[in-house]
Amino acid sequence: MKVTINDVAKLAGVSMKTVSRVINKEPSVRKKTYDQVMLAVKELNYQPNIAARNLAGTSSFAIGLVYDNPNAYYVIDMQNGVLSRCRDEGYELVIHPCESNSENMAEEFVTMIKRSRLAGLVLTPPLSEQQSIIDMLDELGIHYVRLLSGRAQEAKNSANNCIFVDDYAAAYEITEHLIQLGHKKIAFVLGDEEHKSTTERLAGYRDALKAHDIKQDDTLLYHGTYSFESGVKGAKALLADGNPNQITAILGGNDEVAAGALFAARLMNIEIPGQLSISGFEDSPFSRQTWPKLTTAHQANNIISEHAARLLFSKTRGHRKNDKEVSHVFTPSMVVRESTGRITQ
Amino acid sequence: MKVTINDVAKLAGVSMKTVSRVINKEPSVRKKTYDQVMLAVKELNYQPNIAARNLAGTSSFAIGLVYDNPNAYYVIDMQNGVLSRCRDEGYELVIHPCESNSENMAEEFVTMIKRSRLAGLVLTPPLSEQQSIIDMLDELGIHYVRLLSGRAQEAKNSANNCIFVDDYAAAYEITEHLIQLGHKKIAFVLGDEEHKSTTERLAGYRDALKAHDIKQDDTLLYHGTYSFESGVKGAKALLADGNPNQITAILGGNDEVAAGALFAARLMNIEIPGQLSISGFEDSPFSRQTWPKLTTAHQANNIISEHAARLLFSKTRGHRKNDKEVSHVFTPSMVVRESTGRITQ
DNA sequence: TGCCAAAATGACAACGCTGTCAAATCGCTT
DNA sequence: AAGCGATTTGACAGCGTTGTCATTTTGGCA
Known part of the structure; x- marks a missing residue:
């Protein structure tokens, strides 16, 4: 019923240990032996017992x-x-x-x-x-x-x-995309400060602005977290009181944040993308489930x-x-x- | 370094097997023995080796x-x-x-x-x-x-x-909620036909309508799948051409479907909930991330x-x-x- | 051909636990 | 106190691999 390494060894006409070597892809097994063993493995449909390997070996599988x-x-x-x-x-x-x-x-x-x-x-x-x-x-x-x-x-x-x-590159690309659409006042609702992706995306954004001679303006930055709620809050803060900074685009720290920003924009009766562009990061499924769907950076x-x-x-x-x-x-x-x-x- | 069942047995002054019995919560271990062993387990901070148990036992852990x-x-x-x-x-x-x-x-x-x-x-x-x-x-x-x-x-x-x-109960409750809000033309964008939850939710919906003497109308049913896209399609179909059925509420098969319906409603410039009520099922996080947030049934x-x-x-x-x-x-x-x-x- | 280091293979003892079955102990009853 | 069944405990043999180390085989070179 249950096929063990011994059965394979017997059929292949080698020792147990040699079979072990083959299935562990260890070097120093002659090609001929290797083939012999593999044949037997296939024939018997042998499957090594994980528990035994875990117990006997140095580390588990x-x-x-x-x-x-x-x-x-x-x-x-x-x-x-x-x-x-x-x-x-x-x-x-x-x-x-x-x-x-x-x-x-x-x-x-x-x-x-x-x-x-x-x-x-x-x-x-x-x-x-x-x-x-x-x-x-x-x-x-x-x-x-x-x-x-x-x-x-x-x-x-x-x-x-x-x-x-490379979040830097992604942010750079998205920012450039927005710039090419004519945006100059591009805000950024950042994710958790202690996440490196936040720093990287910020750097990409900054460098893209710099490359296109657009002035950095830190009042366009909102320091938040990677959450929908933070996106809502951030967008609200940035766009408050008749949008004093004349922001025309918002980068969301990720798709959730962007979705939150979208939500906030809706509450404020702001047209997307007519009055405001929003983009996310990561291309998670729900970047396709917002209205309108989010521009984002695909990350596989x-x-x-x-x-x-x-x-x-x-x-x-x-x-x-x-x-x-x-x-x-x-x-x-x-x-x-x-x-x-x-x-x- | 590594504590084994033997160490515990020695310290507790019992056999290996008795320790095994204790950690496996087998009956027929005297209280006193049990305590003794547990004391030793705690003292040595013994953690049974999963691999060994898997190998020795009848089934794995x-x-x-x-x-x-x-x-x-x-x-x-x-x-x-x-x-x-x-x-x-x-x-x-x-x-x-x-x-x-x-x-x-x-x-x-x-x-x-x-x-x-x-x-x-x-x-x-x-x-x-x-x-x-x-x-x-x-x-x-x-x-x-x-x-x-x-x-x-x-x-x-x-x-x-x-x-x-109990999806039946949930659907019943939500439907009744809509009825109490004055809705009579309540549509339902159903999930995958072969899922039992679909059948159950449909039954709950039907019974709620019946209980309130509202006529069943199968043209208010859209047979779809549990997906955002299906929600979009379903709502579009149901609300097409000036909403001939005068639908005032849509049940989404789940939150995703409901979010899709919401999306479609937006595309058609329909006010939610002013012109149309929408509800979902499951209370998944993104039922809180739509605009407006979805009424739904919480499922822990x-x-x-x-x-x-x-x-x-x-x-x-x-x-x-x-x-x-x-x-x-x-x-x-x-x-x-x-x-x-x-x-x- | 014979010799030798290197490569390939094998024998066997762990690995740490559980299952089996036998032995010891317990708690009654007489 | 002896006897008995029921309960509790223990001895020991696996479980199916891998690691170690010894042994055999190979291939190159003198």
Whole structure:
């Protein structure tokens, strides 16, 4: 009934250990032996027993995905990307939502890692940016890959365990798009201050303005959080009292913020995009579910996270053959929809 | 360094096996022995090794959560609910997104179950409604709990492995709410036909109309899917050509559909709720992110899924002491926001 | 051909727990 | 106090892999 490594060994006419070597893609197995074993594996439809591997091996066949993100779409994309890689590799995925500001986060964190003896971790922002976590993991000698906001240049010099999303470039592109539509008073409802994506997007915005000789005006900046509510508040504040700054466009820190800004604009009877252009970031599903649909920057989170997992595996199992090199920088590309346009009124 | 069951046994002055009994909450351990062991467990901060338990035991210490649902908020809630229970019980959670209409779904499904020797499964709609899956699981002798749409009455007679969400009651309540606001021409943009929640919500709607002597009119029904786009299409169809049916209210099959209907109404310059009331179901976060915010029926998915997990555990480990009885029916409660009201124009 | 280091393979003992079944203990009853 | 069934505990053998280390085989070179 249940096929074990012994059955395969017998059929292939080799030892148990050699089968183990083959399924773990260890080097130093002769091609002929390898084929023999693989044949037997196929014939018996052998599936290694995870529990046994976990028990016997140095680390378990599971990786963790750690997140502290209220954006469900983002999280699901991350999960699916990592999961698809895990399935291919025969690993399990342990999801670990947590609250980065909670008292016992670090503790829970370590408990989880040790309990499951995870082979590695994929860290998503903002946890990937927390130095204390990185230090802890380094100290514990745990493999991890970080998803970070950062530019291509930075990526080249960085450690080999980071995947970058070039939010700077995305913000630059969107800002330029707005400028080309004739906007000069472009406001920005920023996300959480401590998130690096916020800093990066702000920098991209600033550089785009500078490149087009538009004066920076910090009163056009609203420091908020990555939430719908913050978008509402920010837009209200920026557009208050008859829009003293004559703002004609608002960048939302992400799609949720942009949706919030849209909401606020509606409340104030402002036409979008006739009187005001609004754009988001990330191209999450609900950027297509606002009215009008949001111009945004597409960020393929499932692909990004799959690459993160790929990178993690390549580090985890150093002896493995033929791992393709993975790209470490992803640049979101702008998606122009109906929420941005020229001023018509 | 690493604390094993042997260390605990030695410290407590009992055998390894007795410690095993204690941590597995098996009956027939004397109170005194139990306390002794627990003391040692605490003192050493002993954490059973999952891999070893998985290997040695009959089934693994992991349960699966299976879903095929495009609604990220729903899925995340489900995950978090189940996960919190898993943490308490020392189980791992294996998430299994899948496509119920895909060719090899069943196959993948079984592979996953066997590979991980899962202790049980939590099935969410629509997979929980697929008889072929249920049959397969029964045949394989796998424990599972189903999350279903159904009424209190039904729950009483059902097998003990179902958790019901009373969509009928929710739809009844919302419909009655609309009726009390003076609406008589209430349309319904239904979700996927094959989902039981669709049938149930429709039944609740119908009975509410009947109870208030309002004539049923099937031209007020739009058969769609649970998606934003379907909401848009449905509302457009229902309200086309100057709204021949004089519809004054639309029930969206869920919040997404309702948001879509809202979107369509905006495109047609229809005032909400002045000219048209719209309501959703589920109270997902973006029912608060539309303009105006949606009246809907709150459904505490994280709590529901936690109960599902609790029920599953109580079935899995039959010998466990003092399991509280769990309620098997959840009735969503209406949340009145700004998208419903009396006709003013 | 013979020799040797390097490469490939194998034997066997863990890994840390649970299941089985036998042994010890308990709490009654007589 | 002895006897008995029921309850509680323990000894020990797996569970299916991987790690370690010993052994065999290979291929290059003298």
